[in-house]
Amino acid sequence: xxxxxxxxxxxxxxxxxxxxxxxxxxxxxxxxxxxxxxxxxxxxxxxxxxxxxxxxxxxxxxxxxxxxxxxxxxxxxxxxxxxxxxxxxxxxxxxxxxxxxxxxxxxxxxxxxxxxxxxxxxxxxxxxxxxxxxxxxxxxxxxxxxxxxxxxxxxxxxxxxxxxxxxxxxxxxxxxxxxxxxxxxxxxxxxxxxxxxxxxxxxxxxxxxxxxxxxxxxxxxxxxxxxxxxxxx
Numbered sequence: 001x002x003x004x005x006x007x008x009x010x011x012x013x014x015x016x017x018x019x020x021x022x023x024x025x026x027x028x029x030x031x032x033x034x035x036x037x038x039x040x041x042x043x044x045x046x047x048x049x050x051x052x053x054x055x056x057x058x059x060x061x062x063x064x065x066x067x068x069x070x071x072x073x074x075x076x077x078x079x080x081x082x083x084x085x086x087x088x089x090x091x092x093x094x095x096x097x098x099x100x101x102x103x104x105x106x107x108x109x110x111x112x113x114x115x116x117x118x119x120x121x122x123x124x125x126x127x128x129x130x131x132x133x134x135x136x137x138x139x140x141x142x143x144x145x146x147x148x149x150x151x152x153x154x155x156x157x158x159x160x161x162x163x164x165x166x167x168x169x170x171x172x173x174x175x176x177x178x179x180x181x182x183x184x185x186x187x188x189x190x191x192x193x194x195x196x197x198x199x200x201x202x203x204x205x206x207x208x209x210x211x212x213x214x215x216x217x218x219x220x221x222x223x224x225x226x227x228x229x230x231x232x233x
Contacts, residue, residue, distance in 0.1 A: 078132040096135040142205040142212040155233035159226035181224035
């Protein structure tokens, strides 16, 4: 089993790295190391395959047991769909903006046809939420400092838009960070500080690396700000 096989199987089973680590009785850091090309001990190979097969069988059985059961659909005022699950939770269905579509999104994010063409993905949430939700794909490792709330590249970010009327109130700390749709690019960062007089915000990374320094942008050059509320990777 190499890293590509491990990643492929994990994603097919819809397991993030944290859940997979719990299943394999290792740390998330260990899983990250394996998926970065680290050596998987031979003693773990069969165990991992057995665990993944068991998880696959469980998902298949659950699907067979619930396929004929009616499920309630809900749509909030912003058009986001929610599906009620057996366990009292909900799946939210959102449009995903992948990295390769960032440039198009900057010019067409208000174009209904462009949004309709985007892939839909789902996240499990605790309740039906108000507001406008989207999924963005993370790029690079600037928001990955190794902590449990940090995010590696290629993760899917469930985001809730913060209305422009609320920007003047400032930006509270976010557990996972913010997606900022700037006139020239899409940014995934923490908002370190906000100057109400000038409209400047200071954006910071979590990697701690010198090639990811803080930088300042002005809200006049920003189209959207979205709070990251959940991630899958």
